[in-house]
Amino acid sequence: xMVKSESQSREEKRSFKWPKFLRLPKSQNSPKTRVFLxxxxxxxxxxxxxxxxxxxxxxxxxxxxxxxxxxFGTYYIEQALTALFTPGSELLIAVKNAVIMPMVFNFxxxxxxxxxxxxxxxxxxxxxxxxxxLYLPVLISQIVTSTIFFIIxxxxxxxxTQLAKWGMEIPVDGLFQSSKTSMLxxxxxxxxxxxxxxxxxxxAAMNGVNxxxxxxxxxxxxxxxxxxxxMLIPSMLPMxxxxxxQNMASGMGFYAEILLFTPDPLLSESFSAAYLITExxxxxxxxxxxxxxxxxxxxxxxxxxxxxxxxxLEKIVPDNSY
Amino acid sequence: xxxxxxxxxKKSRYIVYWIITALFVVYxxxxxxxxxxxxxxxxxxxxxxxxxxxxxxxxxxxFNFENYRTILGYKLSTGGLxxxxxxxxxxxxxxxxxxxxxxxxxLPCCCAYCCAKYKFFGSxxxxxxxxxxxxxxxxxxxxxxxxxIHFLNLYDNLLVRYYLTIxxxxxxxxxxxxxxxxxxxxTLAESAFIDGATDFQVFIHIMLPQVLHILITFFxxxxxxxxxxxxxxxxxxxxxxxxxxxxxxxxxxxxxxxPRLTVPMSFAALFLMMIPPFVIFTIFHKRxxxxxxxxxxxx
Numbered sequence: 001x002m003v004k005s006e007s008q009s010r011e012e013k014r015s016f017k018w019p020k021f022l023r024l025p026k027s028q029n030s031p032k033t034r035v036f037l038x039x040x041x042x043x044x045x046x047x048x049x050x051x052x053x054x055x056x057x058x059x060x061x062x063x064x065x066x067x068x069x070x071x072f073g074t075y076y077i078e079q080a081l082t083a084l085f086t087p088g089s090e091l092l093i094a095v096k097n098a099v100i101m102p103m104v105f106n107f108x109x110x111x112x113x114x115x116x117x118x119x120x121x122x123x124x125x126x127x128x129x130x131x132x133x134l135y136l137p138v139l140i141s142q143i144v145t146s147t148i149f150f151i152i153x154x155x156x157x158x159x160x161t162q163l164a165k166w167g168m169e170i171p172v173d174g175l176f177q178s179s180k181t182s183m184l185x186x187x188x189x190x191x192x193x194x195x196x197x198x199x200x201x202x203x204a205a206m207n208g209v210n211x212x213x214x215x216x217x218x219x220x221x222x223x224x225x226x227x228x229x230x231m232l233i234p235s236m237l238p239m240x241x242x243x244x245x246q247n248m249a250s251g252m253g254f255y256a257e258i259l260l261f262t263p264d265p266l267l268s269e270s271f272s273a274a275y276l277i278t279e280x281x282x283x284x285x286x287x288x289x290x291x292x293x294x295x296x297x298x299x300x301x302x303x304x305x306x307x308x309x310x311x312x313l314e315k316i317v318p319d320n321s322y
Numbered sequence: 323x324x325x326x327x328x329x330x331x332k333k334s335r336y337i338v339y340w341i342i343t344a345l346f347v348v349y350x351x352x353x354x355x356x357x358x359x360x361x362x363x364x365x366x367x368x369x370x371x372x373x374x375x376x377x378x379x380x381x382x383x384x385f386n387f388e389n390y391r392t393i394l395g396y397k398l399s400t401g402g403l404x405x406x407x408x409x410x411x412x413x414x415x416x417x418x419x420x421x422x423x424x425x426x427x428x429l430p431c432c433c434a435y436c437c438a439k440y441k442f443f444g445s446x447x448x449x450x451x452x453x454x455x456x457x458x459x460x461x462x463x464x465x466x467x468x469x470x471i472h473f474l475n476l477y478d479n480l481l482v483r484y485y486l487t488i489x490x491x492x493x494x495x496x497x498x499x500x501x502x503x504x505x506x507x508x509t510l511a512e513s514a515f516i517d518g519a520t521d522f523q524v525f526i527h528i529m530l531p532q533v534l535h536i537l538i539t540f541f542x543x544x545x546x547x548x549x550x551x552x553x554x555x556x557x558x559x560x561x562x563x564x565x566x567x568x569x570x571x572x573x574x575x576x577x578x579x580x581p582r583l584t585v586p587m588s589f590a591a592l593f594l595m596m597i598p599p600f601v602i603f604t605i606f607h608k609r610x611x612x613x614x615x616x617x618x619x620x621x
Contacts, residue, residue, distance in 0.1 A: 141550035
């Protein structure tokens with residue numbers, strides 16, 4: 001049996017023992033490492049988790065406030081739920097847009113973008129130039145792109161005048177104010193500025209597929225569609241599923257387009273969750289509780305929409321990790 | 323350039339490639355057309371613009387840059403005491419974009435390195451917080467932000483805007499850098515520790531150089547995003563406008579808000595705003611596109 005000397009016992013009594021959950025692995029257990037970790041993690045905690053966590057907790061507190069805002073209650077949530085079931089209300093319009101927009105992005109835009117990306121992958125003439133031009137709208141500020149888009153497509157703008165000459169029927173209110181076409185213009189704008197990045201990423205993912213497998217398939221006489229649907233798309237399924245889920249949240253987040261395109265969002269029925277919440281949040285007082293109430297309703301819709309889509313996709317792409 | 327491999331490619335496939343190329347040319351033309359139209363319109367006199375703005379494409383009578391000269395000297399008021407020229411707004415944006423670009427990298431980089439390479443209480447928390455908690459779409463956070471800003475009497479304060487922008491941009495970079503640091507070998511660091519290096523020295527001299535190329539690309543992306551960001555100025559600091567918000571105000575005022583501003587001048591402002599991101603992209607386009615490509619390959 002090893003007998004400890006007096007100096008060893010005194011040493012053990014002197015050295016501070018950290019609580020179990022704060023102990024570091026033996027190789028990293030030194031005061032200098034603790035100081036290093038504290039210095040490295042302090043600011044990220046303050047700027048990242050600290051504020052974000054605090055913000056979420058207080059947002060929940062705002063949601064569950066009574067009419068005066070001082071106590072606990074569900075007054076503003078009830079108001080928001082009532083508005084949700086009121087025909088023609090701004091909340092209902094925003095929810096409608098939040099559900100329709102992801103469907104348009106996922107089932108119309110994404111397949112188109114993938115097909116275009118496939119031809120870039122096949123290196124059609126001018127691929128390098130196309131890549132750069134397609135990426136341009138991403139680089140440029142939304143102010144510039146949306147203003148130019150608005151000017152070109154306004155009722156007496158250059159393009160619309162030309163389309164009217166070719167026989168296209170233009171709404172009396174203009175394309176951005178008419179309830180039938182305002183959301184279509186927003187979709188067109190999103191396709192115009194958003195396709196570049198999607199196509200670039202999709203082309204990169206296609207380039208990651210084993211080229212020998214593709215070459216062997218081509219030697220066996222595989223055509224465009226077989227190559228695209230049976231070889232490339234299955235290889236890209238993890239990435240596609242991430243995009244699919246991200247697009248589900250897109251219907252709630254568009255804000256700048258409404259502000260820049262539509263002078264009267266109620267008339268053009270082009271509300272989004274972000275627009276409603278932000279415009280109300282800017283006004284101090286009761287409107288901020290209403291904004292939080294709206295936020296609760298949108299959260300109730302967003303959670304099943306996003307997590308439901310993820311669960312469904314996990315069955316199709318089981319080895320995906322988000 | 324596609325060369326037809328006669329052993330493999332059918333003639334019909336070759337023809338399809340060229341048809342698709344033509345469609346791409348049309349699509350790219352629709353992207354470029356609005357910018358070309360804006361550039362030509364920015365050179366016009368107001369009367370000339372109103373005579374021609376319904377036309378598909380009209381060249382200006384003379385290619386003069388008078389509108390550009392005027393808009394660079396124009397002083398914009400955004401509700402504060404000071405009036406701002408385009409140069410001053412660009413200066414505001416440059417220092418903010420530069421500092422946000424750096425802070426938006428240093429913080430996630432430090433955090434990602436520690437979480438990936440050290441086992442301490444909370445090291446997994448940051449990772450899972452980013453994925454789980456931030457993935458919960460809890461909407462309505464803007465109300466809390468505005469209440470806090472007004473409660474602390476910090477509305478229209480540049481530091482608040484700075485703080486909120488950094489807060490909003492750290493998680494995406496953190497997750498990417500976390501994955502990267504996880505993949506880096508620790509043996510070099512262990513050798514350095516044996517030789518007496520401290521944790522800081524290992525981070526600065528061994529780990530950071532390996533991730534520098536990614537940080538440079540992120541910096542460029544953050545810089546461009548900060549230059550283009552108008553929403554933060556609109557929401558939090560309207561009286562200290564950045565160039566994007568200033569241009570948005572100029573566009574709104576032109577034609578009917580301010581008699582000194584004409585519509586062609588607002589186009590000149592729009593075009594001037596496009597130049598810096600375009601120049602940066604021209605210089606770094608290979609790095610930017612290659613990083614997106616690498617991300618796509620890994621994705």
